[in-house]
Amino acid sequence: MQYRIPLPAETKYVEAPFGSYITQEIKDPDWVICWQQCFIRERVRLRPSASQPMLAMYCILKGNVPCRLQGQGKLMLIEKEYGLYYIPSQSQNIADLKTGNYEMICISFSPSFFSKYISRHPSFEEIHLQQQKQARKGTMLPAIRMDNPDLKILKEIRYCPSDETARKTFLQGKLDDLLTLYFNALTPKYLQNGELTKKLRQVCIYIQNHYHKTLNIADLSKQAGMHINTFERAFKELLGTSPRGYIEHLRMKKAALLLLQTTLSIKDISTNTGYSGANYFTAVFRKRYRCSPREYRKNRLS
Numbered sequence: 001m002q003y004r005i006p007l008p009a010e011t012k013y014v015e016a017p018f019g020s021y022i023t024q025e026i027k028d029p030d031w032v033i034c035w036q037q038c039f040i041r042e043r044v045r046l047r048p049s050a051s052q053p054m055l056a057m058y059c060i061l062k063g064n065v066p067c068r069l070q071g072q073g074k075l076m077l078i079e080k081e082y083g084l085y086y087i088p089s090q091s092q093n094i095a096d097l098k099t100g101n102y103e104m105i106c107i108s109f110s111p112s113f114f115s116k117y118i119s120r121h122p123s124f125e126e127i128h129l130q131q132q133k134q135a136r137k138g139t140m141l142p143a144i145r146m147d148n149p150d151l152k153i154l155k156e157i158r159y160c161p162s163d164e165t166a167r168k169t170f171l172q173g174k175l176d177d178l179l180t181l182y183f184n185a186l187t188p189k190y191l192q193n194g195e196l197t198k199k200l201r202q203v204c205i206y207i208q209n210h211y212h213k214t215l216n217i218a219d220l221s222k223q224a225g226m227h228i229n230t231f232e233r234a235f236k237e238l239l240g241t242s243p244r245g246y247i248e249h250l251r252m253k254k255a256a257l258l259l260l261q262t263t264l265s266i267k268d269i270s271t272n273t274g275y276s277g278a279n280y281f282t283a284v285f286r287k288r289y290r291c292s293p294r295e296y297r298k299n300r301l302s
Contacts, residue, residue: 018044030113038102063102071137083143211250
């Protein structure tokens with residue numbers, strides 16, 4: 001009872017020869033927040049698995065957990081660190097727990113939740129695509145040391161308002177804040193503030209408004225007032241993708257939307273998304289979505 005969270009949660013308590021563990025889950029269509037406490041008396045090897053491809057953030061509050069992620073190999077979940085992981089469905093994963101107590105929070109996100117988030121932070125796009133493609137190989141982004149702001153958000157999530165109406169909005173905001181802190185921690189400090197970041201963000205807004213037109217990287221670097229090499233390096237450090245990659249991300253996202261929501265021809269869609277010809281557009285689309293635009297439209301609408 002001393003570990004029970006005040007929110008209504010689906011709770012499971014298990015005792016076994018190796019010790020005991022508690023899981024407490026708060027579920028929403030967009031995410032699941034799971035508190036986990038393990039009390040290990042004898043060394044044990046666990047084999048965690050997901051029924052569906054899972055994109056999750058693991059926040060380790062107590063203990064170090066040696067793991068093996070399918071397709072990724074050995075890794076260590078370290079106390080007071082958190083990171084993002086893609087975990088394939090029905091994958092063969094391993095967690096080795098030594099004698100001691102462990103506490104962690106696992107937050108899994110739906111594809112739709114992350115789709116909205118990566119529109120602002122495309123550096124998360126690749127790991128999100130792994131989930132969409134239901135890849136068999138696990139993937140991870142770097143683990144980051146948790147500071148007081150991160151721990152404060154986790155505490156606020158644990159003791160969020162009890163009012164059911166306000167709870168979802170509150171938790172949604174806190175999860176967004178936590179992801180933003182993680183994203184900022186991956187970004188070099190000199191890019192988090194200052195005039196350089198401001199110029200790059202202005203270029204990002206310009207790209208968002210003109211991605212369907214012909215864009216030249218040299219012109220964009222001049223707009224930012226930087227040498228082209230400096231511009232490309234700083235842009236990638238800030239957004240986690242190159243200027244060309246960001247332009248392609250926006251074009252492909254719009255193309256996929258037009259395929260599903262309109263009856264426009266492939267040629268017209270290629271023109272509306274900034275491509276000079278349908279053949280090149282189809283080649284880029286196939287590389288991104290592993291199918292042709294026609295196949296994408298047919299499969300999603302059938």
